[in-house]
Amino acid sequence: MRSSPSPQPARRWARAERLDADRMAEALHERTGVRLTVEGPCPGGQVGAAYVRWPDGRRSVLKWRPRARVADLVDGPIAVSEALRAAGCPVPATELVEQVDHAVVTVQELLPGSTLDRLDAHGLEQALALNRAFAGRLADRPDIPAIALYLREDGPGFCLHEPLRRHGARAAALERWVTAVGAAHPPAMEGEDAVHLDYHPGNMLAVDGTLTGVIDWDGAGRGHHGFDLVTLRFGVHVEGTGPGVEDRLDEVLDALPETVLRPAWAHMSLRMVDWSIRHHTPADVEHWLDLAARRTD
Structure with missing residues (x-):
């Protein structure tokens, strides 16, 4: 009697590396002589951040970016944040940058406020106003790299295509659509705006309903500021909103040029579905596939 074949085990995809704050603080001490005291993890985030205290008592935020180089962060994301700070935007200063093995470790200013658990109509209008302030901010900085979209090839630890191809019919169809959009658009964003x-609300700080800062600029670069509104639309889909917020944001997206909206939607669809396949549950994957389907064809 022939036995039936054994089922194949589920593919174990690579997961994001997490910050070991104590180890990174010790590495900074060895390299710079600065002794930072780790106080505990910051809420939210996917790869981790931690509150630290300087010897003089100041508090800051310790972050890391794996598989990165100091020069790339200084010339890209940090240059973007400094350009925005010079324009008066509420962006944290970078106080220390150091290469630790394959990762870049940064210490950033701790801005006042706490992250938004829920974006209401008042918060959305503030987020839209701040986003408009990003427009044209890099017009005199052609040296800052444009943001790659990864619609036809894998990104560095995110926007991976193979998980979608292997997950199921819906995800595979989405990946084919993303690749087709990539074939019809440039591989990187065009524009002179800060992106x-x-x-999303988890990277926005507020005090008594007033926006006090935007954090986590590690991926920032050059492009069209409308891209961030597509990211915000995906962000409110999971983090919750007040009445009318999603409809208002959809109206704003409808007014974006198709040359911005279409590749941005493809990027975020790929990014969120891939991440959920590798880190979350099948229900989470369906959650993002449902949102992605609203603007695919």
């Missing part, structure tokens, strides 16, 4: 790349 955050992860502009």
Whole structure:
């Protein structure tokens, strides 16, 4: 009697590396002589950040970016944040940057406020106003790299295509659509605006309903500021909103040029579905596939 074949085990995809704050603080001490005291993890985030205290008592935020080089962060994301700070935007200063093995470790200014658990109509209008302030901010900085979209090839630890191809019919169809959009558009964003790349309520700080800062600029670069509004639309889909917020944001997206909206939607669809396949549950994957389907064809 022939036995039936054994089922194949589920593919174990690579997961994001997490910050070991104590180890990174010790590495900074060895390299710079600065002794930072780790106080505990910051809430939210996908790869981790931690509150630290300087010897003089000041508090800051310790972050890291794996598989990165100091020069690339200084010439890209840090240059973007400094350009925005010079224009008066509420962006944290970078206080220390150091290469630690394959990662870049940064210490950033701790801005006042706490992250938004829920974006209401008042918060959305503030986020839209701040986003408009990003427009044209890099007009005199052609040296800052444009943000790659990764619609036809894998990104560095995110926007991976193979997980979608292997996950199921819906995800595979989405990946084919993303690749087709990539074939019809440039591989990187066009424009002279500052782009955050992860502009969602979890990266916005507020005090008593007033926006006090935007954090986590590690992926920032050059492009069209409308891209961040697509990111925000995906962000409110999971983090919750007040009445009318999603409809208002959809109206704003409808007014974006198709040359911006279409590749941005493809990027975020790929990014969120891939991440959920590798880190979250099948229900989460369906959650993002449902949103992605609203603007695919």
